Amino acid sequence: MVSLEWLLLTYKVPAEPARKRVSIWRKLKGMGAVYLQGGVCLLPKTDDHLRRLKMLENEIAEAEGEALLLATVGLDQKQQEKVVARFNADRDDEYKEFIEKCLAFEAEIAEETRVSHFTFAELEENEQELMKFRNWIEKIRKLDFYGAPRAGEAAERLQRSEAILDAYAHNVFAAQEENRPPDASKRP
Incomplete structure (x- = not known):
């Protein structure tokens, strides 16, 4: 090293x-x-x-x-590894908190889906929350000087949250189309 x-x-x-x-x-x-x-x-x-x-x-x-x-x-390899481990532990704590918030976000969307609460307002609120997650993980990454072990898990969790929100968005758009009156010009 x-x-x-x-x-x-x-x-x-x-x-x-x-x-x-x-x-x-x-x-x-x-x-x-x-x-x-x-x-x-x-x-x-x-x-x-x-x-x-x-x-x-x-x-x-x-x-x-x-x-x-x-x-x-560090005086030797072992001391250097201790310091790197301290940095990585701090970042892993932040990644852990990030992952927990993503899980809560996903649970909230699952509940909205379960009760068929498909509104544009809810979608917008969730999109704003996801944007906060993207900014948050970037802040953590900037401070992840030595590649903390949970970095990959956090990135995967963000991707999963994005996919879940994307599926929810499809449900919102589908639900909104169902509620529109039929277009008279398209009737046989």
């Missing part, structure tokens, strides 16, 4: 106001950082991450906190 490099950020900020501490935490999680412990996190070493962490370092200083930013590597 190629030696991987990471950016290590250690920081501490005053407990109050909490919003500043929470803002920093959210930004780090939004970048895909893994926390080794409170106030100590890692990101893969990229120019983008370095730039964003330097900006965050300034934000920490403005919040009257302290930060130290270092480049680091």
Whole structure:
């Protein structure tokens, strides 16, 4: 395995106001950082991450906190694998939540189908939900630096959800056509 490099950020900020501490935490999680412990996190070493962490370092200083930013590597293959496993575990947790939401989405469509609730409004609502899923999985993929094991399962679940919604859409269009009055010009 190629030696991987990471950016290590250690920081501490005053407990109050909490919003500043929470803002920093959210930004780090939004970048895909893994926390080794409170106030100590890692990101893969990229120019983008370095730039964003330097900006965050300034934000920490403005919040009257302290930060130290270092480049680091694992001492050996085993340490490197532990770090990659931490990143993959975080992404797998996100993929798991994504999969659960897709399953709930599919169950909702199954219930709508069971009760023959085939309306354009319901279809539009479900299409919007599916669009949220597509955006969500793309956000997770952008943070999946090392190919988390559940990535494939999540992609397959999204495809299944899309297929189920497509079948539901066909039912909606068929139901709407059934409710239209017959066209007088097409009568024998």
